[in-house]
Amino acid sequence: xxxPWPPLPTxxxxxxxxxxxxxxxxxxxxxxxxxxxxxxxxxxxxVTDTAELLLSELMANAYRHAKVPAGREIWARCAVTANRVRxxxxxxxxxxxxxxxxxxxxxxxxxxxxxxxxxxEWGAERRECGVGKEVWFExxxxxxxx
Numbered sequence: 001x002x003x004p005w006p007p008l009p010t011x012x013x014x015x016x017x018x019x020x021x022x023x024x025x026x027x028x029x030x031x032x033x034x035x036x037x038x039x040x041x042x043x044x045x046x047v048t049d050t051a052e053l054l055l056s057e058l059m060a061n062a063y064r065h066a067k068v069p070a071g072r073e074i075w076a077r078c079a080v081t082a083n084r085v086r087x088x089x090x091x092x093x094x095x096x097x098x099x100x101x102x103x104x105x106x107x108x109x110x111x112x113x114x115x116x117x118x119x120x121e122w123g124a125e126r127r128e129c130g131v132g133k134e135v136w137f138e139x140x141x142x143x144x145x146x
Contacts, residue, residue, distance in 0.1 A: 014041055014079065014080035014081070015077070015078070015079040015080070016037055016077070016078055016079075017075060017076070017077040017078075018030060018033050018075070018076045018077075019073045019074075019075050020059075020073060020074050020075075020076065021073060021074075022062070022063055022066065022072050022073065022074050022091070023063065024063055026059060026063065026074060027056055027059040027060050027063060030055055030056070030059045030074075030076045031052050031055060031056050031059075033076075034048075034051065034052055034055050034076070034078060034087075035048065035052055037078060038051065038052075038078075041080055043080070043085065043141060044141060047085060047139055047141045050118055050139055051078075051085050051087055051137075051139055053114070053118070054087065054114065054115050054118060054119060054137050054139075055076060055078075055087050055089070057111035057112070057114055057115055058076075058087070058089035058111070058115065058135050058137070059074060059076060059089055060111060061089075061097060061111055061112070061135070062074045062089050062090075062091040062093075062135075065093065065095070065097070066091040066092060066093035066095075066132075067093060072091070072092045074089060074090070074091050075088075075089070075090040075091075076088070076089050076090075077089075077090070080141065083140060083141055084120075084138050084139065084140060084141055085138065085139045085141045086136060086137070086138045087136060087137055087138075088134050088135070088136040089134070089135050089136070090127060090132060090133070090134045090135075091132050091133065092131055092132040093132060093133065094126065094131075094132060094133060095133070096124050096133060097112055097124055097133075097135055098112070115137055118139075119137035119138060119139060120137075120138050120139055120140050121137065121138045122135075122136060122137040122138070123135075123136060124136070
């Protein structure tokens with residue numbers, strides 16, 4: 001007698017990746033894709049709002065500061081577990097990000113400070129393949145109450 005195939009999962013995986021061109025418009029596109037995915041996963045609104053803001057900051061940093069040849073992509077990945085949301089942004093630049101010290105009059109320079117203040121954890125490391133880096137954050141996500 002043949003062993004039956006394992007049952008198919010009844011829910012979609014809670015892990016998705018988007019590959020976007022290194023362009024200013026990709027920041028907004030990543031936000032829209034994330035918001036749509038978060039809704040399909042049923043993430044709490046406060047977690048969705050915070051993750052969307054922080055994703056936007058990491059995407060903007062990758063676009064503005066990753067001085068790499070044309071045609072390189074920025075990858076954004078989101079993974080959800082029972083109680084955490086992890087968002088990772090990958091680019092081809094090897095420079096490790098450092099929070100800036102923006103003055104009250106500066107129009108930029110606060111992105112990583114926001115990430116550090118709002119994320120439960122965050123960090124950056126070189127990619128395993130040796131090209132570029134991954135910058136990530138995690139938020140604790142408690143399930144919605146029905």
